[in-house]
Amino acid sequence: GQQVMQIPQYQHVQEGEDFTTYCNSSTTLSNIQWYKQRPGGHPVFLIQLVKSGEVKKQKRLTFQFGEAKKNSSLHITATQTTDVGTYFCAGRNDYKLSFGAGTTVTVRA
Amino acid sequence: EAQVTQNPRYLITVTGKKLTVTCSQNMNHEYMSWYRQDPGLGLRQIYYSMNVEVTDKGDVPEGYKVSRKEKRNFPLILESPSPNQTSLYFCASSLRGVSYNEQFFGPGTRLTVL
Numbered sequence: 001g002q003q004v005m006q007i008p009q010y011q012h013v014q015e016g017e018d019f020t021t022y023c024n025s026s027t028t029l030s031n032i033q034w035y036k037q038r039p040g041g042h043p044v045f046l047i048q049l050v051k052s053g054e055v056k057k058q059k060r061l062t063f064q065f066g067e068a069k070k071n072s073s074l075h076i077t078a079t080q081t082t083d084v085g086t087y088f089c090a091g092r093n094d095y096k097l098s099f100g101a102g103t104t105v106t107v108r109a
Numbered sequence: 110e111a112q113v114t115q116n117p118r119y120l121i122t123v124t125g126k127k128l129t130v131t132c133s134q135n136m137n138h139e140y141m142s143w144y145r146q147d148p149g150l151g152l153r154q155i156y157y158s159m160n161v162e163v164t165d166k167g168d169v170p171e172g173y174k175v176s177r178k179e180k181r182n183f184p185l186i187l188e189s190p191s192p193n194q195t196s197l198y199f200c201a202s203s204l205r206g207v208s209y210n211e212q213f214f215g216p217g218t219r220l221t222v223l
Contacts, residue, residue: 009149033211042199043152045211088151097212098168099144101151 004091006100013079014108021103023072023089030092032065032072037102038085046087081107111136113215115200121221122190130185130218132200140203141183142167142212143175145196152199158183190222 003026013019023032031050035043047056049065049072056063060083062075072089086102113134122128134141142157144167154167158177172194174186183202187194198218203210 006151035212042214042217043201043212044214048211090152096167097154099152099154101149 004089004098004100006089006103008103009101011103011105012108013083013105015079015081017079018075018077019079019105020073020075021087021089021105023074023091023100025070025091025093025098027070027093029069032092033090033097034063034072034074035088035090035099036085037088041085043088076105079105079107081109083107111213113200113202113213115198115215115218117218118216119219121223123223124191125189128187128190128220130187130198130200130220132183132185132215133181134183134200134202134213135181136202136204136213137180138202138213139180139205140210141177142201143173143183143185144199144201145169145194146199146217147196155185155198190220192222194220195222196220 005024007022011019033048034046037043047063052069053067054065060077064073084107086104088099088102090097090099116131139160143155144152146152153169155173156175158164161180164175200215201212203212
């Protein structure tokens with residue numbers, strides 16, 4: 001079945017530095033969504049990518065969808081303490097949406 | 110306020126004692142879904158519903174039941190809970206299927222089965 005792998009599982013970042021989290025699927029995806037879950041909270045939708053090679057930005061966050069539509073990345077620049085949380089990608093194939101295991105981000109001030 | 114609500118938020122129960130976790134949304138969404146979240150495994154879909162009276166299994170449906178008699182409600186039923194169902198459960202809804210719409214998640218229900 002469809003699997004969505006996310007790396008790294010944990011990311012410890014110095015405040016002000018950049019980092020990237022990656023999402024890889026075993027199958028071609030129709031689209032991919034990204035969610036953020038703050039500690040103790042629930043997942044909150046960030047963005048959806050649909051087109052091959054698509055790049056979208058939200059302030060310091062840059063989202064990319066691979067040309068083959070089998071991978072995606074989230075790059076955060078100048079990390080802030082407000083970026084703490086777990087970032088999930090969720091890939092859709094047919095009618096199923098499969099979530100990655102998430103990247104949990106901690107920030108050192 | 111547009112939202113997804115779940116009750117209870119916390120529940121400790123014993124093996125075999127039937128329980129229901131309620132989920133309600135006030136956004137007139139057609140699609141609703143249940144997930145469980147376990148450390149290192151992310152969110153795994155239990156059941157989903159495309160609309161009233163239409164439900165289907167997700168990736169981990171064993172030990173769970175659902176019903177969708179009304180558009181706004183999608184309860185999760187554990188007929189005979191077991192310790193391996195100890196988890197954090199999220200209900201989610203979206204306007205239509207997950208294809209093109211963001212999902213709105215409820216606050217979560219932390220279930221412990223002793």
